[in-house]
Amino acid sequence: MSEREVLELLRENARYSTADIARMTDLDGTEVEAVIEELEAAGVVRGYQAVVDWDKLEDERVRAEVELNVRLDRETGYGDIAERLARFPQVKALRLVSGDYDFDMEVEGDSIREVSQFISEKVAPVPEITQTVTHYVMTSYKENGIELGDGEDDDRLSVSP
């Protein structure tokens, strides 16, 4: 059960120190480290990243959600197409989804031009892909469970009964 608790804490904030996690659970520091190591070794924890609010930076960062429709044939399955697409560093997320289209792909680049070029030159030509619909992200309000923007003002009384 401690695995699940450690996971929840890492998902809340992957930068919690081992000591903080130990304080919040019934584990001691070495045990916390062991649990994390196991989770990493088993591939449950695949990595750690920052949740970034790009709107707060001067640098432009362009992101798009791309809907992909594919046609499968006898030799090619979803997995084969996914493998090919996932190799592109521009692709930040790729999911097979139910509904009107097959894949849901998240693409990132430095400019709209770059992203458009990537989609038209690298993605669209993949023979199994029959259609792409690109949605540029205009504003992001929440990423990875974390609300972006300012908000978060604690307007409770600073001392109360």
Added chain:
Amino acid sequence: MTIELSDRVKTVPPSGIRRFFEIAEERDEVISLGVGEPDFSTPWAARDAAIASLEQGKTSYTANRGTRELRESIADYVADRFNLGYDPDEEIIVTAGASEAVDLAFRAFVDPGDTVAIAQPSYISYEPGVIFAGGEVLPVPTRKEDDFRLTAEALDAAGAADADALVCCYPNNPTGAIMRKEDLKPIADFVREHDLTVLSDEIYAELTYDVDESHSSARKTKSSVGDHASIATFDGMRERTIVFNGFSKAHAMTGLRLGYALGPAGAIGAMNKIHQYTMLSAPTTAQHAALEALDSCDDDVREMVDQYDRRRRFVLSRFREIGMDVFEARGAFYCFPEVPGNFTAEEFAEEVLREQGVAVVPGDVFGAGGEGHLRISYATGLDDLREALNRIEAFVDEHV
């Protein structure tokens, strides 16, 4: 011309919390551990229900005792969770916060000159409430050596045998103490033997952690929701007990102002008599939110309880590292460390606020047994808690 104030109002000093609030407001960048309310928002489903009720124009008074639906739902909930059986028609009243229920009880059961024993340290409203009702307060201090649990010996030593009523609150604000079943039994015996009425404030009932100490090292998979024991469940206690509860704490609904009282028909009827002339009925919108909260927000409550529990462990562990004595608080969202060094609680709270910008409440404010302690609320995000405790550590390192 000035308006002449009543003696009752003049007798009650201004709240000790008020002063710290004022100092905290003057200073920038204060991290507050002085807040007695959840830092979570009301679960969405409950907020949605409130909004929907407004959209449907449900904005009139309800029945004095609260909507029949909500009372039924409360009856099911307390039966299921705390083993308390109450009839929604006659034995439940829905009020504007547990605060109103507490006030109704004092006014309904306390005659001028009656003595009301209060287990202390305690929530700050009981004592003024008794005084406003014309009663006299008998403090019954609880001690750290007993983990701030109320004991029959303490009741006896304070002279509570001659009191008319006893007010207690477990899980406790400000100490975070709980009473387990075996701790309550001797209290029930004492109360029956000396024929006291019990006013039991159980508003933190959902917020209990690791109640069964023998299991404390084998962490439970689920939070300990439901481990709370009510004194009203003991033989012969139902007839003489009023239980207060509400939605402010576990359901993070402080601003919606909704609470309730459970008790024998005659007593609840008397409280309703006052309620119908003063409040008419509890807020209608809030009653719709509360109904939904009971219906579908168990998971939200559990999630909040889990979060509080993690913060509780964190805070207790940090105080121990800092070298401040703190007992294992197992309820509500408070812990109650001892003030280190030669400070009084007031001095410590004031200095740590001025020097480090951390607001804590001195234990004296909560009555007998609170001296030399601080109330620390962990209804605050972990990053703020970590920073606040680092600052307290720096303060202690420098001055103690």
